[in-house]
Structure formats: structure tokens, C-alpha cells
Amino acid sequence: xxxxxxxxxxxxxxxxxxxxxxxxxxxxxxxxxxxxxxxxxxxxxxxxxxxxxxxxxxxxxxxxxxxxxxxxxxxxxxxxxxxxxxxxxxxxxxxxxxxxxxxxxxxxxxxxxxxxxxxxxxxxxxxxxxxxxxxxxxxxxxxxxxxxxxxxxxxxxxxxxxxxxxxxxxxxxxxxxxxxxxxxxxxxxxxxxxxxxxxxxxxxxxxxxxxxxxxxxxxxxxxxxxxxxxxxxxxxxxxxxxxxxxxxxxxxxxxxxxxxxxxxxx
Numbered sequence: 038x039x040x041x042x043x044x045x046x047x048x049x050x051x052x053x054x055x056x057x058x059x060x061x062x063x064x065x066x067x068x069x070x071x072x073x074x075x076x077x078x079x080x081x082x083x084x085x086x087x088x089x090x091x092x093x094x095x096x097x098x099x100x101x102x103x104x105x106x107x108x109x110x111x112x113x114x115x116x117x118x119x120x121x122x123x124x125x126x127x128x129x130x131x132x133x134x135x136x137x138x139x140x141x142x143x144x145x146x147x148x149x150x151x152x153x154x155x156x157x158x159x160x161x162x163x164x165x166x167x168x169x170x171x172x173x174x175x176x177x178x179x180x181x182x183x184x185x186x187x188x189x190x191x192x193x194x195x196x197x198x199x200x201x202x203x204x205x206x207x208x209x210x211x212x213x214x215x216x217x218x219x220x221x222x223x224x225x226x227x228x229x230x231x232x233x234x235x236x237x238x239x240x241x242x243x244x245x246x247x248x249x250x251x252x253x254x255x256x257x258x259x260x261x262x263x264x265x266x267x268x269x270x271x272x273x274x275x276x277x278x279x280x281x282x283x284x285x286x287x288x289x290x291x292x293x294x295x296x297x298x299x300x301x302x303x
Contacts, residue, residue, distance in 0.1 A: 039065035042228040042300055045218055047072040047237035059293045068218050071209040072240035082203045083113045086178055090125040093199050095176040098129040103141040105179050108203050110145045156287040157267050158187040171195035182206040182236050206236045208243040229262035229300055231292045235273035242277055262299040266292045
């Protein structure tokens, strides 16, 4: 048990339900920090995806997050193009990164064929290697803030990749929800922070640097446990000179387990 320790996660209240449940079960106090917001590229994303499937004729579609699925399908519903989208996706072999993404796809009537055991770009590469997919074509609808790592990795395996950017990411603009966190952070009363993506790291520092000098911010972060959900998030934290523990399993539950371990050690 975590005996009332206060732990923050870089997600909005709506997206942090699993984390909040885990914290409550372990006698910890959770704080949800909305660090980023998605800025959709608009209605054109559906037609761009449909046209790309038609012209490119991909063998596989890869969905990296539940957010990408929800945005694409919600936009299609608004445009009356849901059935067209369902058919386009169903005509590919579908790979989904992480259980939440799979559940979101299934809720939209899409059968998931493959889910990598490691929930990251590296896991996607491992899965395609197992599938012996050399020469195959893959379409990936995702964030415009994504790194080129996945595309480069799959290209090395011999796979042709087309990425469709559905949205951009910016730092969360209404930071009133951060007031309680800022107050506790200033008093060194935050015990840990879980970072859930590279973009959430950038958002965190953009928001916090408005109120804190860089040295104070980094000094306060050294006094608490920092956990990253995966290697890309960890690398982004290192760019900001923040030491962190990488979750062995790249999920919220995995990150929470890592946080429990580090807090029990401290």
C-alpha cells in the first residue's frame, strides 16, 4: 500500500480513470494533469484516409492509439461515412497497439487481427518480423507529432509505410486544473509523476515553465519518483535532464507498478 502518497499522471480526468482506480485501491491520492490537447486536422482526414486506402491498397492498417481510432471514426460518423470507413479498414489486416486501442476498434465494429505483446513502435516492428511481411504495404493513421521511428523501423524490415496525420498536439491551454498540483509541487508534497507520452513530457514542461524557473523545476523533480510509460517517453524526459524509471509493461497499470516499486524503495 502507498499510505496516502500523492501521485500525478499526465492525463485528463477522463483518460485517467484506470490510474485513479489503481491509486484508490492502493491508498494513494491521484492527480490527473491534462498536459496535451489534440487539434484535429478537420473533416478532410476521413477522405484522405479513404482515398489513400483506395490508391495505395495497403495490406495492413496499424492503429497506435485509441485517440486516433476515436477521432477518425467520430469524424466519419459526423460526415455519414462510417460504413465506408469500416469497409476500408476491414479490407486490411488490422494491427492494434495496446488493449485500449483494440477495445476502441472493436466498439467500432472492426476485428483486430494482431496486437503486439510490447505496446510500442518496437512491438509493431517485432510483430511484423514474426509475420514475415517483407514487401507488404502498411497504412498508419496517427498524430502529426509522432517521430519518424516507426516508419524508419518498418522500412528497414522491408515494409512500405504510408502515415496519415489525423491531428496535431499542443500543450493543454486551460491550466486551472493544475492549481492544486502546483501548490503541492512547490511544497515538495508530490511523491511521484507518471508520464504517459513524449508529447505529454513536452506539454508538462511548457505549462510548468510558465510558473517555475528551470532550475527550481528540475530540482523539485529530483525529489520525487518519475516513471515513464515507455522508452520514447523516457528519452524525452532525458532531453529535459530528468532521471526516470521506465515501466516494464508499457501500459498505465505497468507504469503504476513501476511507481509502487520506486516509492517503496525511496
